[in-house]
Amino acid sequence: MSSSAESNERTWRGWMTFVAEASELLAGTLDPQGILALTAQLVVPRLATWCAAYTDEDQPPVYVWHTDEDCSDDLKHLLRIEGLPPSGPPVPWGNDLACTIPLVARGRELGAIAIGRSGRFPPDYFELAEELVRRSALALDNARLYAEQKSTSLALQRSLLPPELPDLPGFDLAVAYNPAGEGAEVGGDFYDVFACPPSEDGRTRWRFAIGDVCGTGPVAAAVTGLARHALRILGAEGMPLSDVVERLNRLILAEGDRGRLLTLLHGELTDQGELSLVCAGHPLPLILSPDGKVTECATPQPLLGVVEDIVFEADATKLEPGDVLFSCTDGVTERRNGEVLLGDGNGLEELLASCAGLSAGAVAATVEQAVRDYSSDPGQDDMAIVVLRALD
Amino acid sequence: MRLALDTRKDEDRTLVTARGSIDLHSSESLQSHLIGLLDEGDRQIVVDLAAVDFCDSSGLNVLVRAYKHARVTNAALVVTGAQGRVQNVLRTTGLDKYLIREL
Numbered sequence: 001m002s003s004s005a006e007s008n009e010r011t012w013r014g015w016m017t018f019v020a021e022a023s024e025l026l027a028g029t030l031d032p033q034g035i036l037a038l039t040a041q042l043v044v045p046r047l048a049t050w051c052a053a054y055t056d057e058d059q060p061p062v063y064v065w066h067t068d069e070d071c072s073d074d075l076k077h078l079l080r081i082e083g084l085p086p087s088g089p090p091v092p093w094g095n096d097l098a099c100t101i102p103l104v105a106r107g108r109e110l111g112a113i114a115i116g117r118s119g120r121f122p123p124d125y126f127e128l129a130e131e132l133v134r135r136s137a138l139a140l141d142n143a144r145l146y147a148e149q150k151s152t153s154l155a156l157q158r159s160l161l162p163p164e165l166p167d168l169p170g171f172d173l174a175v176a177y178n179p180a181g182e183g184a185e186v187g188g189d190f191y192d193v194f195a196c197p198p199s200e201d202g203r204t205r206w207r208f209a210i211g212d213v214c215g216t217g218p219v220a221a222a223v224t225g226l227a228r229h230a231l232r233i234l235g236a237e238g239m240p241l242s243d244v245v246e247r248l249n250r251l252i253l254a255e256g257d258r259g260r261l262l263t264l265l266h267g268e269l270t271d272q273g274e275l276s277l278v279c280a281g282h283p284l285p286l287i288l289s290p291d292g293k294v295t296e297c298a299t300p301q302p303l304l305g306v307v308e309d310i311v312f313e314a315d316a317t318k319l320e321p322g323d324v325l326f327s328c329t330d331g332v333t334e335r336r337n338g339e340v341l342l343g344d345g346n347g348l349e350e351l352l353a354s355c356a357g358l359s360a361g362a363v364a365a366t367v368e369q370a371v372r373d374y375s376s377d378p379g380q381d382d383m384a385i386v387v388l389r390a391l392d
Numbered sequence: 393m394r395l396a397l398d399t400r401k402d403e404d405r406t407l408v409t410a411r412g413s414i415d416l417h418s419s420e421s422l423q424s425h426l427i428g429l430l431d432e433g434d435r436q437i438v439v440d441l442a443a444v445d446f447c448d449s450s451g452l453n454v455l456v457r458a459y460k461h462a463r464v465t466n467a468a469l470v471v472t473g474a475q476g477r478v479q480n481v482l483r484t485t486g487l488d489k490y491l492i493r494e495l
Contacts, residue, residue, distance in 0.1 A: 212449065214449045214450065214452070214453045215449075215450070215453070260453075261449065261452065261453050261456060263449070263485060279484075280486070281484065281485035281486050281487070282484070283484060284484060300483055300484045300485070300486050301486050302485070302486030302487065302489060302490070303452075303485045303486060303487070305456075306456050306459075306460075306487070306490065307490065330448070330449065334448060339445075341446075341477070344477065380416075
């Protein structure tokens with residue numbers, strides 16, 4: 001091999017590595033601004049003297065990168081007056097050779113990258129820049145799709161939680177909610193608190209629910225939506241608590257293959273602190289007394305979505321002044337650190353006992369923090385907490 | 393801890409011994425195994441959970457699916473040996489009433 005062929009080979013290998021590394025960098029980010037900044041920095045100074053990145057050609061560039069920072073303002077000025085250089089191979093533009101490469105991916109135009117070189121602009125460099133911009137456009141389109149999915153999931157997730165919590169005179173109410181990770185997938189946990197028509201003896205009453213649909217994603221979310229709305233509608237009709245849960249069980253089973261298992265704690269509270277609870281396969285609710293004593297306050301009943309002919313019964317208890325009713329999803333009790341879980345033994349009871357005397361908000365925050373601190377691993381499961389405290 | 397499954401067929405009964413954790417990662421293999429046995433014509437399946445240390449909601453989902461699949465194919469599926477966390481979760485979810493029975 002002649003020495004010039006060897007050096008060509010070396011150059012070619014260098015460029016291949018460059019493009020491969022650039023692709024990896026671009027594929028690794030889902031932030032559109034970051035992708036454009038990265039593209040500009042990959043192009044300058046290796047391929048061009050300057051680069052301007054546009055997401056909309058009628059707007060000022062979102063990024064301008066110049067090997068000589070002092071020239072940046074002149075370049076921006078020139079781009080404003082002259083408009084972008086033409087697309088296609090570089091042509092004389094200002095004092096440089098320049099061209100514009102559109103950012104196109106999957107048939108969609110996402111902006112453009114203008115590049116220029118003072119002096120010679122070898123065709124190889126232009127082709128490499130084109131290749132880079134193509135990859136950058138794909139990364140931008142992926143980021144756009146991801147952002148779309150994330151905002152859809154977020155909207156769906158929000159729709160599964162109540163827009164606001166009612167005011168419960170005589171009680172202190174707090175909720176905590178953490179969807180798993182920051183991914184673009186909707187979780188299956190939900191809670192709700194709402195006012196109900198007064199009971200026959202004229203008492204003000206509220207209902208609350210905390211539940212966990214098995215699985216995540218839109219299919220689980222559909223079941224969550226069904227559950228939350230069914231509870232509200234049937235509650236507004238004055239249907240007894242246990243009948244509501246029974247009806248919901250049948251509604252879920254009627255969904256057939258789209259149905260999912262649901263664990264649910266559904267409760268009713270009167271202004272006198274009387275509590276009715278139906279705990280359908282859900283982690284048992286606990287009452288924390290002011291002296292630090294923690295007791296289970298419901299009997300386990302089957303989770304929903306398994307078989308049709310289940311008769312549910314409501315457990316009755318009372319929330320005395322200072323008592324705290326604590327309920328959560330298994331994202332709390334099954335929080336894992338190596339081989340042990342937070343709920344192992346009496347883990348949750350002991351944690352709750354340490355919260356004696358705290359407000360509902362402080363209890364929820366303490367447990368939330370304990371779950372977070374339990375392991376250095378980020379949690380993989382959703383978590384919801386509802387805390388109700390009868391004021392002294 | 394991963395999930396290991398050991399299957400022994402008696403005359404009219406199939407014993408599936410599970411070892412490890414039934415969670416998001418392993419539940420699918422349990423599901424296809426149990427459904428497979430039912431589809432092959434096994435009529436009585438006992439799932440021994442004595443050596444299972446953890447079963448999350450995806451694991452419960454699999455047991456319920458297999459239980460329902462058994463019902464529609466005129467077969468029966470029960471679990472046995474659950475202890476510790478697994479026994480607890482079967483109790484709180486009320487699944488013990490359906491899954492823990494004599495065959």
